[in-house]
Amino acid sequence: MAQTNRQILFMQRPKGMPNDAVFQMTETAIPELQEGEVLVRTVYLSVDPYMRGRMNDRKSYIPPFELNQPLTGGVVGQVEKSRHPEFVEGDIVAGMMDWADYSVVKGDKLNKVNTGLAPISTALGVLGMPGLTAYFGLLDIGQPKEGETVVVSGAAGAVGSIVGQIAKLKGCRVVGIAGSQEKVNYLIDELGFDGVINYKTDDVKQALKEACSDGVDVYFDNVGGDISDAVMSLINYQARIVLCGQISLYNLEKPDVGPRMQGQLLINSALMKGFIVRDYQDRFKEGISQLAEWVAQGKIGYRENIVEGLENAPDAFLGLFKGENIGKQLVKVSEVK
Amino acid sequence: MAQTNRQILFMQRPKGMPNDAVFQMTETAIPELQEGEVLVRTVYLSVDPYMRGRMNDRKSYIPPFELNQPLTGGVVGQVEKSRHPEFVEGDIVAGMMDWADYSVVKGDKLNKVNTGLAPISTALGVLGMPGLTAYFGLLDIGQPKEGETVVVSGAAGAVGSIVGQIAKLKGCRVVGIAGSQEKVNYLIDELGFDGVINYKTDDVKQALKEACSDGVDVYFDNVGGDISDAVMSLINYQARIVLCGQISLYNLEKPDVGPRMQGQLLINSALMKGFIVRDYQDRFKEGISQLAEWVAQGKIGYRENIVEGLENAPDAFLGLFKGENIGKQLVKVSEVK
Known part of the structure; x- marks a missing residue:
């Protein structure tokens, strides 16, 4: 030793x-x-x-x-x-x-x-903190229903990639936002996302509008900032916005300023909720067991x-x-x- | 005729x-x-x-x-x-x-x-749209618990004044925000609010800090803008923010810009939800009957x-x-x- x-x-x-x-x-x-x-x-x-x-x-x-x-x-x-x-x-x-x-x-x-x-x-x-974060944030706060449109930012990351796959298992249309062609290909070809926007090369607002022609029912937000502003402009009545991370802002030196979201939440009776995985500590066993089953069945890749x-x-x-x-x-x- | x-x-x-x-x-x-x-x-x-x-x-x-x-x-x-x-x-x-x-x-x-x-x-x-708005917004979204601190803006208005009184009935400490000394007196002397801040004469942030020494568990927001930003800086873990109105913004000619709230919601696992009273249409009878009882018992004044x-x-x-x-x-x- x-x-x-x-x-x-x-x-x-x-x-x-x-x-x-x-x-x-x-x-x-x-x-x-x-x-x-x-x-x-x-x-x-x-x-x-x-x-x-x-x-x-x-x-x-x-x-x-x-x-x-x-x-x-x-x-x-x-x-x-x-x-x-x-x-x-x-x-x-x-x-x-x-x-x-x-x-x-x-x-x-x-x-x-x-x-x-x-x-x-x-x-x-997938069977630890990021998988549980995806599982509880999406299912408990996002409450995705069959046929709904779920958007996830940071879609190729440890959390986002699981979020999208669970949403697919729940019968949703899933649109990811990621930052490279390699990520876009991975999410569509290997994980079965319905659409992925490359925020570095696409006009995000326009591309989102096209990819989410029925609006956005659930937004799982890992990044914050302008990208989230664009998603927020498309939310539906009683949409759920899951705040998991705001990575685009963590290194800002000035306070983060942007369009206030309250009005948009108000006219859509929409919900926005922050969380950390620890909020669900009592249910970790359930989460790990379900995720492990999906991984074993090949329903979730990582x-x-x-x-x-x-x-x-x-x-x-x-x-x-x-x-x-x-x-x-x-x-x-x-x-x- | x-x-x-x-x-x-x-x-x-x-x-x-x-x-x-x-x-x-x-x-x-x-x-x-x-x-x-x-x-x-x-x-x-x-x-x-x-x-x-x-x-x-x-x-x-x-x-x-x-x-x-x-x-x-x-x-x-x-x-x-x-x-x-x-x-x-x-x-x-x-x-x-x-x-x-x-x-x-x-x-x-x-x-x-x-x-x-x-x-x-x-x-x-009180037995119509504003009373029902207060009732469902506070109880269904705000979920106030005994001993918690509830802040309501537009506190002397048709909705805010009922919100504060229902929160008192639920055993909460209630802090209002209003815009004149007459309103402050009314809310404290007649409706039993624990504290009221006059946003036209007080330093709102400082006064809120003093009035909410245990932080804010529920914020019922009728006004939006800077006042809400100040309340948001004091929210507790798992706070609930009820978005009912944003009156300070309705006449703005430019898009409303301010500090983005997502980070603050995230680190506090807090919930923010918009609503309109129509969302609760199926439960209007329950709401009116409860409000009428409180009014008849003299528990809610208007x-x-x-x-x-x-x-x-x-x-x-x-x-x-x-x-x-x-x-x-x-x-x-x-x-x-």
């Missing part, structure tokens, strides 16, 4: 798009385990857009990252040593851990990964974009804001033994 | 605040009744902020007013003549009718007013601001945008015989 532990520390709060100065690799010793703790070796590290919010010193649903401390995020890892009765060496576990080779975690904050369901990396994707090496985690994270990934962005840090 | 009928016609679509040129009084003959029709003499005419929206040529929940035709709105009137089996001369009825001394209406578009419940004018106020004379309807309407009325604004056109 390694005596030193590489960690990536959070060094400064970025203004606008984060750069290299935000991150610093350091080496520390692995501390002795206390009673109830588990030493986990990182196998996969998840990078997610919401982490940008934690870099700001602002009240949110999750506390800000602390300066000079390791960044933390979703990890699937393997137990190296345990002083918790429920875990033994070799177990595959998931939880919030450090951007590091190893983390010391309280056992009651860890979940065992069911290695029989699917590859363990899916515990950070992709992972895997970067190798802890030292590449910052670039993988920054890539999220450049629209580089299709599907779930992961960093592979070690092998399962 | 009068042989001629004064009507107020809609002459031009206003840009910004409507002026006198929008309205024109005319005299016409009363047409012969067709089978199924009823001739109604206007007793009370309702002027309501939503009518401003109908003056624009824009898709909304209700079609635009037609040029050179009488304006229409809520009326309580008395049947002069009936060719509909359910109505006889002398009946007191409510429905959508012309801004006129008389309207010819299809009987199946009319409701009989239960004259035993309360003064008949209340069929346009005020009416009554202007005399059909010719004064345009001014009464315009007064809504100057914040002149406390409670329900009505125009009295004739006496009950």
